[in-house]
Amino acid sequence: MESKEKVADVRELGEALDAVIARMADQRGILLPLLHALQEQFGYIDAKAVPLIAEALNLSRAEVHGVLSFYHDFRAKPAGCHVVKLCRAESCQARGGAAMEAAMADRLGVTMGDTRGDGRVTLEPVYCLGLCAIGPNALVDGRPVAKLDAAAVDRIVVEVTA
């Protein structure tokens, strides 16, 4: 049963890969857009995709793995149902970001950079969202939230754990 699932997995990955490559036929240096597209579709880049990508783009597996592991955005395993990204950069620090980071981690019950045990939520650092005069800032499932305070942290916690 388990092995069957894996086979289906690889086939699914291969089909997705072919579709993405066909879409990018007239572009050059497509490894990054391709990885973005796969992550968009599957939520992460499965290790099983690495040899398939390498073969399709005529690269070594080491090259694909090197790129995959270099960029912070690419995930090796699925994120939680909700992803909260908190800015840790200087401008948000100047507006009390560290305290909000501690409060968020405490209220969600997860450490920065981790997914909670029940898979409900992932808390990640981000270094600047470009909203530097209205921090501390967060991205909650892609939605920007500015001027985080204790009440805003409460609202986000309720939203992502409901």
Add this chain to the structure above:
Amino acid sequence: MTRVFISRDMASVALGADAVADAFVQAGCEVVRTGSRGLFAIEPLVEVETENGRIGYGSVLPDDVAAVLDGTHAGRLGDVSALPFFARQQRFTFSRCGLVDPLRLADYAAHGGWAGLEKARALSQQAVVDAVKASGLRGRGGAGFPTGIKWQTVLDAAGSEKFIVCNADEGDSGTFADRMLMEGDPYCLIEGMTIAGHAVGAGYGYIYIRSEYPFAIKMMQAAIERSSHLIAPFTLEVRVGAGAYVCGEETALLDSIEGKRGQVRAKPPLPAIAGLFGQPTVINNVLSLAAIPFILAEGSERYADVGFGRSRGTIPVQLAGNVKNGGLFEIGFGITLGELVNEIGGGTASGRPVRAVQVGGPLGAYFPPSMFDLPFDYEAFAKAGGLIGHAGITVFDDSVHMARMARFAMEFCAVESCGKCTPCRIGSTRGVELIDRIISKDLRAIGVLEQQPQMRNAGHAAKTLDQEIGLLRDLCDTMKHGSLCALGGFTPYPVLSALDYFPEDFGGEPTLADAAE
């Protein structure tokens, strides 16, 4: 039907502009979504079109629709462009941002759009490059290299094809001008890149935008699609980064577009000679390219007439961090740091005294208020041991602990280092450890190794605070001169400036300047 203007800039949306816009639609208004004017203290800003021009209302909530429409809302500002924050600006690059619907081609054309491209197309390639040279425009990404010289090199270089690359990997904390321009006036960047393509003979351009800017990515993609017939045969493509700060370094960015790890290349060869895919490449910051349409349309002299010393034209300054009137302030070079922080910025948002400002992002120096007479100018900042960078100013009040900020600079460098050169990759981690020891006063005791007879040149006593700080300065010196790019090379700026101007936070004596205050 009443027409109202509400920003769809990511910052405005983060402050609730979408719900406000929905409420006005519900009330039967025609809502035009613009970019942001650039003063975030008044967002969400609603401007109502009247016979006497647009009347602005600040900090509007969804429930305020009726009060705004009958003019009784407490946040009534009148003509927004007459507010002191805007009246003092010289908006060359950001003239349309906040006024127009970013995607409406008719709006762009009606506000002077495409005039620069039209002029450029009537000129020879060399004449366009000469115009850029005469404007005195210098790279707004931070390095300040003359843009015209870069273009000349690419024009003169032989290659089977050439590229225009726009660096929109605006990763510096405290900066958001690139984001605002791409979201508020995307055709301006497209026009600038098309002029660059015409000038150097490039047919293809890439805009490399960081993934943390989802709004800008969508906006640029939509704008490219809608304007492709106007810029043809020049073709543009958006490339999305993947969370690597170092890709803001031009050669790492080129490798990233090529589908590789974003590692810094050794120079030479310069990208202008052998850049993207080994071909001659113009790589410029968003603000450099977005300044081009004005220069061509209005003339080089008009641009060069403004400025200070060898820094010509305007600089879109970004006031950020703990500042009351945060936002985008475009003005000619030469304005002082103190005017920007105190007069225009209005001091801190917390109401406490300003203790430090960091200029130029995570790699920029921290300055105390005693240095606020410094004019905004590439040379003046370099002389003072800092950099303008991308012109972001992050304000901190007196609750800041400067040794912790120095530690953060090293930590950030360690997280974001591409790993290619040793001073940056290893020096940053050693720097974090060293500053940790200094902060906690947990100084190193004499080790077993140092007590061996053959270690006669090693110290034979526990390290003192001065020795550890000396070691930190030594490490900074190595990173500054031994790193391959600005990440490792400039991380010492925040660290050394914190040490120089705020020694008391490292357990030392206050500086004379601070004691005198």
